[in-house]
Amino acid sequence: MVVKPPLQESDGKPDIEREKPVETGDDRGFVGNLVQLPRTFKESVVRQSLPDSDRARSQAVFSNLWLHAHAVRTHLYSLRPFYTMGLGVMAGVLVAILTITGLLLMIYYQPSTENAYRSIKDIVYVVPGGMFLRNIHRWAAHAMVIVVILHMARVAYTGAYKKPREFNWVIGLGLLVLTLALSFTGYLLPWDQLAFWAITVGANIAASPREITDALGITSQIDIGGLQKQILLGAEHVGEPALVRFYVLHCVILPAALFALMGVHFWRSRKDGGLARPSWANRIPMRNPFAKDQEGQRPFLGDSTGVKTYGLMALIRGRTPAVSRAPDNTVPSWPYAFLAEAAAGMVITAVVFLLSLVFNAPLKELANPLIPENPAKAPWYFLGLQEIVAYSAFAGGILIPTIVLIGLGLIPYLDREKDEQGIWFTNRLGGLIAAKSFVFALVAAAAAVAIPVTVGWLRTWFPDIPQLVITIINPGTLLMLVYVAYCLLVLRRTKSTRMSAIALFSCFLAGFIVLTVVGTIFRGPNWEFYWSSSNWPVH
Amino acid sequence: MRYVLVVASVVVLVLFGIMVAKSSYLTEWREYQQEYQSMLPTAPPEEGQVCELAQEFRIKQRQAVVPALKVMDRCVTCHLGMDNPLMDGAKQPFRKHPGDILTSHPVEKFGCTTCHRGQGVATTWRDARGVDVHWDDPLLPTKLIQSSCGACHDAEWLADNGAPLLAKGAALFEEHGCRSCHKLGGLGGTLGPALDNVGLKIPTEFSFTHVTGEHTAWNWLAEHFKDPQGVSPSSDMPPQDFTDEEMDAMLVFLLSQQANHIAPRQYLPDDYFVSRARETNSRPYSGEQLYNMLCQRCHGSGEKGRFDPFFAREMPAIRSQRFLETASEKFIRAQIGQGRPGTIMGAFGSTSSGLSEVEFDRLVAYVKGGVEDHWNELEPPPAGSAVKGKRLYTKHCEECHGKAGVGGSGNQLASRTFLKAATDGFIAESIRTGRPGTKMEPFALSAGGPLSEQEIGHLVAYIRTLSPGGKPK
Structure with missing residues (x-):
């Protein structure tokens, strides 16, 4: 039920009309207009003067294209720093940083095998600030992968994927895939040894369904792997066609898809009433940490005048607090939410800037198809998969990622328990299970690496074993089965799909971390295990 | 939150300032x-002088x-x-x-x-x-800069025109008989890699596992010259005892080898074509030139055997009087042309060494030196028993020729190319009279040795069994 509260000033006009600057009678003749030009121009651009009341600010949020992605009021629960940690905002800010630096890099970069490497050298050596431009782009891309995964962890552990946000979780997974795809396609563009051989590994993974079709003897009829590789590279090997394809994917197709999905992602979370929060946050008055005095911390209040106002703009279908029956725990988005977002954005910007000052983005020798890098490593976030690719390109590169993505995507549809949302690990048991399963998954993943390293794998004992067997039975697939079994065990013990979902996500996170760390730090030439890269045979 | 924003913004601004300063001013x-x-x-130091x-x-x-x-x-x-x-x-x-x-x-x-x-x-x-x-x-270090002249200019012309070190390197290359193992311009042995593009090799093409100094091509080459097996464990190359100047000359010469890199037509100097023309005109080489390029490194003048301490073996006296008196031209042809597979003696036939037919004929003729041989008159020993021959071989031959003829300080006998070309008479005669000037002494009773003619027959029978297909056609 919506009740129209008493307005602060009542001149009978609707808010929107009243706030418009009045322009009539402003003609002062040629000279007068010329003198007034700075003011009139400014007013024509920014049609409102800087709003000076909460209502005016709300008005501005409502009527501004860029600000209206926000609701005019934000729930205090959403602003708790340790609830979201600003991760979603950070991801968005990183996209902005990447877009700006990416566009600037595009001005200098030439996507041809002849010029690509040289143009990167020019960016590094002669473009003003070019080296930092490139560093910022590189580290922001890496930071984005981390931030997106952490954001996903936040959503998973707080149960924020639950109804009505199930599909937004799936869109989020799509954004994760796009983030990784953008990173991967960007990897080839410098056309150095690192790029060339990492993409060669990637292209061979694309061709890996041949492991299955070869085993079935149908590769000559249906060569899915070959087709995928052909589509990706436009040729048999990484070369000019591949470079152009990756360039177009990286600069046009994937960013377009990313922006579109980001729009949907934001729109849906806005339409779903902002961030998920427990039901008590709508019932029990919350302390407003932003209000300066005791008075302002009283519940039922939002507006600094002490009078509650509801314009049309504050109405969100089905999510409106029932006035005078429940506390209003919202604050105006301007300034409180914007402040929080700006802070999160500035923090991640500072981190990226600092990294860019301290570490230069790597650029190895010009790509040389005759001299393979050993080890040829994919970007770090794929090294967990490359760990499994070492056994089977199909299992590590296609089978497992697909199953993992499907598994993660199914979480909100299988866990439909009506728990409280927006609470880390839901309850004490959830926290315990998250920790326990994380430790279990760490140990299991470490074992999945340690056992083959110490005693070998099937091929060690049965040299003639068909590859298909290893494609199906390898440390990666077995680890996945162990994880699934563990989650089913949790389900049986707790009789709770939510607890099982927490366990599943912990397993995913721990497995990802262990395999990635092993692939990044402990793997050397020929993918052999080394405790330190200083033990690598020198080349 | 406000403070986080302020602090983070200040940090961002400061970092941005540092970036601007570092990239634009510092x-x-x-x-x-x-x-x-x-x-x-x-102002100009002297009146009217033009200067910056x-x-x-x-x-x-x-x-x-x-x-x-x-x-x-x-x-x-x-x-x-x-x-x-x-x-x-x-x-x-x-x-x-x-x-x-x-x-x-x-x-x-x-x-x-x-x-x-x-x-x-x-x-x-x-x-x-x-x-x-x-x-x-x-x-390139300054001392090796002359190598770049050789990328376009003729090495001989450069001797008097600014790159004497390169010319010296070119001369050293031939003097040291590097071609015995390495091809250059298509001519040379097969034991080592061809060197036509060694000046274009990039550092990652070398293995620096055992190199102590800088990871550059020249440092690899320098360390490899001094200790070939230390740098590249499977190398057969003897260490080279160069003076510092010779080392630089060799490095300059090697780094100038850039056959696959041809400057645009308008950049090529006249002497580039002179150089090409000279290369063509100097062919075919004389037998002596070829011997010095390809054979002399191991065999010396060939008149006497010489012990090579690196390979720890006697190098056969291929131009000794006694050898030439007994060996037919056909036999020498086969030995040079097919080499001794499995030993350091590679094949120098025209297809493998890049010699023209004429040059190969000249080389064989030079080795033969016009010495009259009585190959066809060499008397074969009486037929013998390989079993008895084996016992005799162990007693008299194994010390130098190795177990079952695999070769030791003496020649490898278990060699198909040798046994195919050698007649029983030739083998017997070599045992009977030995090779003056080498460690191979006469073994026949008639020459003061321990073996009867029948025993020599046993030995020949045994030696014939050392390599499958080891019979003359």
């Missing part, structure tokens, strides 16, 4: 240019761009005094380019890296030098 090249500017005079003045000097990046050579060299951003006479003998990077090479090879036409190598696009010294950074073509 650059290595800018400091050099400021220093150079301070070294320039404000401090007030006219602009601080900006400079580069030499030569599209035809794919050169974009920013070296001149810091090496500012290249053509400034006032900078003669000044400290680096401002020193005037030594010599008058820039008059014939102006920077605008040739760039810098065409001769000096290094990373021309870079604007810091470390990156421009290109050693231990990710760059395929590190800066």
Whole structure:
């Protein structure tokens, strides 16, 4: 039920009309207009003067294209720093940083095998600030992968994927895939040894369904792997066609898809009433940490005048607090939410800037198809998969990622328990299970690496074993089965799909971390295990 | 939240400021240019003299761009005094380019890296030098710079025209008989790799596992010359005892070997074609030239056997009187043409060594030296028993020729190419009378040795069994 509260000033006009600057009678003749030009121009651009009341600010949020992605009021629960940690905002800010630096890099970069490497050298050596431009782009891309995964962890552990946000979780997974795809396609563009051989590994993974079709003897009829590789590279090997394809994917197709999905992602979370929060946050008055005095911390209040106002703009279908029956725990988005977002954005910007000052983005020798890098490593976030690719390109590169993505995507549809949302690990048991399963998954993943390293794998004992067997039975697939079994065990013990979902996500996170760390730090030439890269045979 | 925002914003601003400062003001090249500017005079030292003045000097990046050579060299951003006479003998990077090479090879036409190598696009010294950074073509040390002349010019012409070290290296290459194992220009042995493009090899093509110094091609080559097996464990190359100057000459010569790199037509000097023409005109080589190029490194003059301490074996006296009296030209042809597979004696037939038919004939004729042989009159020994022969072999031959003829300090006998070409008479005669001038003594009773003619027959029968198919057709 919506009740129209008493307005602060009542001149009978609707808010929107009243706030418009009045322009009539402003003609002062040629000279007068010329003198007034700075003011009139400014007013024509920014049609409102800087709003000076909460209502005016709300008005501005409502009527501004860029600000209206926000609701005019934000729930205090959403602003708790340790609830979201600003991760979603950070991801968005990183996209902005990447877009700006990416566009600037595009001005200098030439996507041809002849010029690509040289143009990167020019960016590094002669473009003003070019080296930092490139560093910022590189580290922001890496930071984005981390931030997106952490954001996903936040959503998973707080149960924020639950109804009505199930599909937004799936869109989020799509954004994760796009983030990784953008990173991967960007990897080839410098056309150095690192790029060339990492993409060669990637292209061979694309061709890996041949492991299955070869085993079935149908590769000559249906060569899915070959087709995928052909589509990706436009040729048999990484070369000019591949470079152009990756360039177009990286600069046009994937960013377009990313922006579109980001729009949907934001729109849906806005339409779903902002961030998920427990039901008590709508019932029990919350302390407003932003209000300066005791008075302002009283519940039922939002507006600094002490009078509650509801314009049309504050109405969100089905999510409106029932006035005078429940506390209003919202604050105006301007300034409180914007402040929080700006802070999160500035923090991640500072981190990226600092990294860019301290570490230069790597650029190895010009790509040389005759001299393979050993080890040829994919970007770090794929090294967990490359760990499994070492056994089977199909299992590590296609089978497992697909199953993992499907598994993660199914979480909100299988866990439909009506728990409280927006609470880390839901309850004490959830926290315990998250920790326990994380430790279990760490140990299991470490074992999945340690056992083959110490005693070998099937091929060690049965040299003639068909590859298909290893494609199906390898440390990666077995680890996945162990994880699934563990989650089913949790389900049986707790009789709770939510607890099982927490366990599943912990397993995913721990497995990802262990395999990635092993692939990044402990793997050397020929993918052999080394405790330190200083033990690598020198080349 | 407010404080987080303020602090983070200040940090971002400060970091951004540092980035701007570092990329626009605190650059290595800018400091050099400021220093150079301070070294320039404000007025010409002499009345009417034209020279670069401090007030006219602009601080900006400079580069030499030569599209035809794919050169974009920013070296001149810091090496500012290249053509400034006032900078003669000044400290680096401002020193005037030594010599008058820039008059014939102006920077605008040739760039810098065409001769000096290094990373021309870079604007810091470390990156421009290109050693231990990710760059395929590190800066050449000054002492090896003459190698770049050889990329276009004729080595002989260069001897009197600015690159004596290169000419010396070319001479050393032939003197040391490097061609015995290495091909160059298609001519040479097969034991080692061909060297036509060794000057183009990039550091990553070498294995630096056992190299102690810098990861550059020249350092690899230098360390490899001194200790071939230390640098490349499977190498068969004997260590080379070069003086420092000889070492530099050899490195210069090797680095000038860039067959696959041909400068654009308009850049090629006349003597480049002279060089090509001389190469063609000097063929076919004489037998003696070929012997010195290909055989002399191991066999010496060939008149006497010589013990090679590195290979720890006697090198056969292939031009000793006794050998030539007993060996037919056909036999010598086969031995040179097919070599002794499995030993360091490679095949030098025209298909494997790059000799023309004429040259191969000349080499064989030179080795044979016109000595009359009585190959066909050599008397075969009486038929013997291989079993008895084996016992005799163990007693008399194994010490030098190795178990079952695999070779030791003496020749390998278990060799198909040898046994196919050698008649029973030739083998028997070699045992009977030995090879004067070598460790192979006469073994026949008649010559004061221990073996009867029948025992020699047993030995020949046994030796015949040492290699499958080891019978003359």
